[in-house]
Amino acid sequence: MTEFLQQIINGISLGSVYALISIGYTMVYGIIKLINFAHCDIFMVGAYTGYFAITTLRLGFIPALFFSMAVCALLGVVIERVAYKPLRNSAKETLLITTIGVELFLQNIIKTKALAGPNVLNFPEVIPTATFKIGGLQFSNIQLITLGISVIMCAALQFLISKTNTGRAMRATSYDRDAAALMGININRIISVTFAIGSALAATGGIVFGMLYPKLEPIMGVMPGLKAFVAAVLGGIGIVPGAMVGGLSIGLIETLSKVYISSGLSDAIAFIILIIILLVKPTGLFGKRNVKV
Amino acid sequence: MSLLSVKNLTIRFGGLLAVNDFNLEIGEQELYGLIGPNGAGKTTVFNMLTGVYTPTGGSITFDGERIDGIKPYNITAKHIARTFQNIRLFGNLTVLQNVMMGYDYQAKSGLFSSIIRTPKQIKEEEKMHEDAMKLLTIFHMEDLAEEKAKNLPYGQQRRLEIARALAANPKLLLLDEPAAGMNPQETAELTELIRWIRDEFKISILLIEHDMKLVMNVCEKITVLSFGQLLAAGKPEEIRNNPRVIEAYLGKRGA
Amino acid sequence: MKETYKKYIKVVIGLIVAYAVFQILFQTGMINSYYNRIIRQIGIFLISALGLNLILGFTGQFTLGHAAFMSIGAYTSAILTRNFGVPFLLALIAAAFTAAVLAIIIGYPILRLTGDYLAICTLGFGEIVKVFIQNVDYLGGARGISGIENKSGFTVIFVLAALCFAIIMNLIHHSSKGRAILSVKEDEIAAQAMGINTTKYKIIAFAIGCGMAGLAGGLFAHFSQFIDPKSFDFSKSFELMTYVVLGGMGSLSGTVIGTSILIALPEWLRGLSDVVKEYRMLIYAIMLVSMMLFRPQGIMGTKEITVAGLKNFFGKIKRIFRSSSTSVNKGKEA
């Protein structure tokens, strides 16, 4: 029983990492209908930036976090302006390929000698790990911080999107750009803001990830990114609370199936569950379907 | 016997009762109008007739057969065709291809003969091509055959949609606001076209329209729908003078 | 009808000429084994990409699991030839067939999904296939299968690629079934209103496309002589999609061009200076993005290379250079 509860804690901890990445994913998707595969590489850049902020610039945790968020926000905006904006009216497959191109670019540029080099780096221990034990159950302060950050980010983002003027403008831009412009919305700015926020979130994810799993390498974003993408879809793409729930679910499913069903098949099990859920709810757990003929 | 018989048709969207206990009878080769205020549920009725929505209650009988609840593509095979309120052409296909789409479900050639192109398949394809061109000629659109549908002006798109629906060989044609966005001159032409279609193809037409001139000119019978409910039914003159219709829909000047 | 057949004869003659030219170049050593290898690789992935174009470009179904069907074909044919001594061509047919059947089985439930939801399901299917192979010892697990016979020569690849090209061309551009498939991409609701069972056509296109992937997988197994599950993961599916999108979704000749460029490009970059070599994948990424920015609709858009189009093109070049140029018929028709 204790072990089961411990596994639940493990699952939630893993899931909150997925959720954190997933939230940013889903937000960018929700606003510009773009599966931004480069998101997980901005996540990677976020982790590396955090690394340099802490080791080279000798910043503390919070300043390093903000530094990394700022760098990634800027990076996100630049990527959007250079690589995505000219393709706004193109087929979404075209954009998808471009995001994959950007992804390859980021992965390959980070490992050049001028930047991080090809070797793995170790994310420094900015916050000393403290482990708590309660009745045989064990968890660390970093795990708590991760969960806390993802819940707060999720709530803040959801509030921003659903309740504020900027959020409405984001949704309007996503729905119909010309009509949004006729409302006086500066759509280029809104899209930039969206990317800035999404990328800053990715940076947060990167740093938290680095603290939990202190290993930095150029492809570090790929697998968590894929899982986060799955989480976003599971929750209903574009829906922030959905991404949160999706992330936690994937974390739990992965952990429990690994331990109690088969470690070799756990990824397959996670996907099978995803497919089944989508067959029952074709637009994800929280997705809505609007067909008007 | 009537061609289409709708009894107690009802549909609910969550809490909203969009159409409630609606009845409609359309005879062979009849020109029938369905009017009513915005949001009354007219398009929703079309969607139920064509299987896009499944009714929550009531029955639809067409040509002596229950058709409620069956798939849209099967309903087409039972010879009901429609146009859409917001034009839904295959924008990236040519005008000709759009019309040929109407014949496609009637094609005999299988997948395999399509891939290897048997003589029979080639002949069938050529025949369809011919028929489609004929239909386009009738609509004075033969010159536009190779144009992409999305590049046509609005009015032409509406006409193309009607042509495409006719290619599907309907006994009942449903037109959802065919005159929307047309000027009086074009509307007058459309009036003629609708009558001509009925006579030439010997089919019934059910028409949703807000242009009263068109409706009153063309339709032999009219049903008025308001808030999902049947408000009145009858000949154009009866409807025009029905005070409830005037109050709910026509307005003082409109009458 | 006569015209149709006349056109076909022309195309066949064009293909034979093209084949002969290649063979001469191989035999005389003007194309060395390395280039021969790259050309065969292009041919194999072209077959898969053509199938993907049918699904993605013509039917508008967003799939990210195409490589998985290649792996199904690859394993089927490898096991058949290696463990059961089945003749190569028969094994290829079995590879295509198995992939197609599996496509129908999984396509039936999941093709009801749309857009990105379909994408993630197909991606998930791909991962499931990969994990499955990893866990089955008979299939070699993660260690893969080696010692597969080298059978995928230029001739068989050339013939099969031409065949797949022709199948899609005939289907899409000259038949009711093809229009039905196209209409699914354009507007499903309108297509249903035209009496088209959209689910059925989605499944048909999916099965044909995945069958081609299976065929390509079978060829790949007997080309690489070694297969492992990693080689067919989702990044390979993305790669295939890149070929299709760069060439132009809905253009078969575009797929030929896209596949050729994107397989040749990283190889070409090998041949350059050491500096280029060091940044090879970085340059590849930049070029990929630039190409998409430069031609968002793909190199060919939805157009095909036609004899008339080529004549026109060469005519223009002629006019520019004002000199007589020998016009080579590439022999692809529209």
Add this chain to the structure above:
Amino acid sequence: MLRVENIDVYYGMIHAIRGLSLEVNEGEIVTLIGANGAGKTSTLRAISGLNPIKNGEIFYENAKVDSLDAHKLVGKGVSQVPEGRRIFGDQTVEENLLLGAYLRKDKTEAKKTMEEVFKRFPRILERRKQMAGTLSGGEQQMLAIGRALMAKPKLLLLDEPSMGLAPIIVEEIFDIIKEIREQGTTILLVEQNANLALQLADRGYVLETGSIVLSGNANDLLNNEAVQKAYLG
């Protein structure tokens, strides 16, 4: 107030607007009528900055505005009800209205305007929390007008507001247009329904294949034989 001089608009190779000029004075209702594809919508989109113009100039309140981004013009008091309504289908009716007041700083004033809009369109009030995408065509048109009014525009551009509406609503909408003008908003009205439009307007322009072929006093146009034949049926 608004002066369009000699503009050209292209869509790729298509020359949609050819040297068009028109003028709208403060307080006027001016109507632009013409057949399908004549270029009415293209003109409005050019004015509001959604379509770039090739040649010519556009002045609004004596300032050159033809190179401004679309959203900037809204800040200067020009609102548009676009053709085909273009409401934000995945937001509620209320949110759509709030978006109409996107640039307004005074939230309490905006609230007031919303009350007025609801008073004018009670149907919309009923559906305040409903997703706009599930409204019927007519309801959506009302919402689109209401949304434009939320910006308290000085100049309102209306693109076929009667399209797809029940006769009684068309009446209502034309009454509203009149009222809006009476409250001091200048209106440029694009219509297929030339009859109604000309009855309402002070002046009118007739557009054919991208150029103005006729213009003048609304009454004169109503009685013009050519106009009657082509546009009044």
Add this chain to the structure above:
Amino acid sequence: SSSKSSSDGGKEESAEIVIGGVFPLTGDIPGIGSAMENGAKLAVADINAAGGVLGKTLKLISEDDQNQASVAPNAISKLIDQDKVAGVVGTYASSCSIPMATIAKERGIPMISIASTNEKVTQEGGGYVFRACFIDPLQGKVGAQFALQKLSAAKAAMLYDKSQDYCVGIADKFKTNFNEGGGEVVFDETYNRGDSDFKALLTKIAGLNVDVLYLPDNYSTVGLIAKQARELGITCAILGSDSWSDPGLVTVGGSAVEGCYFTDHVSFETDNPKVKEFAEKYKSQFGSEPSGFSVLSYEAVLLMANAIEKAGSTDSSAIVDALKATDMEGLASNYKFDSDNNPIKSVVINQVKDGKFVFAEEIQPE
């Protein structure tokens, strides 16, 4: 169609002898790729400094295989058909070396795999393919022996990447040998490529009280696993394989890998002056620590050069014959090939001490 070696005729005139190198320079393990390439470069430099091969300068052309099975054959094909190399060294992953081996066989060009431990590599090479490293069965066996005898382990747990041929191969051999040797593998579970969180399975292991935890995977992943294991209170010995052999192990694993053992090809903390000199040169030239793979790569080039010298020409069958007859002193070990073209050489066991890989044991194959 197989063509005969083409490096004759005009080649004799040229002042260079060209060999090819294939390394995973991009892809998921660029760190290992560059460690390998650097080792090969140093070998070429040393050989040329000592007068080259057959009196000519040795030249290395490196190609990238992206650590992908579908790319690697293109890389070797380019080297053979385009650059007309006399022989090829490379690469890291067995899944890349195997399809490369079939091409080497087809074209009749000698190839020395640097670090691919799957037995198949040389089997598919039809006599043309050799390797510089030991093979999986040996490594798994030695690991098991060491655990049983030196660590006195009775219960073992294994945790490895199910998707990596390398991990699966070794784990399998370890299990067989450990069980046969009287121990019991009580936990045999896997994770997937790219996983970073291993707590679920480690929690399970923590409850089993095993004596040794066997982790045959790349150094970077292993560093994370060890860390999480220690956090969960797993204090038993941890044992690994040659893919631990990179300074990155300590970078990531930190104090968690302290005291762990792993099977390796070489130990840098020995009295062997050659190895010491190599490490010095490497550091001064490339600014980073060499790994076991740098040494293997160096030795592979040495083997190839040695064979060409012995063969007296770049004729491929002569080189192959010379390779078969190899008796050469490498950096760390003596090279002789068995009938399967695998080197008969000892396995080193290293231990992590104060962040350094310290020699613990050398086990000779019987």
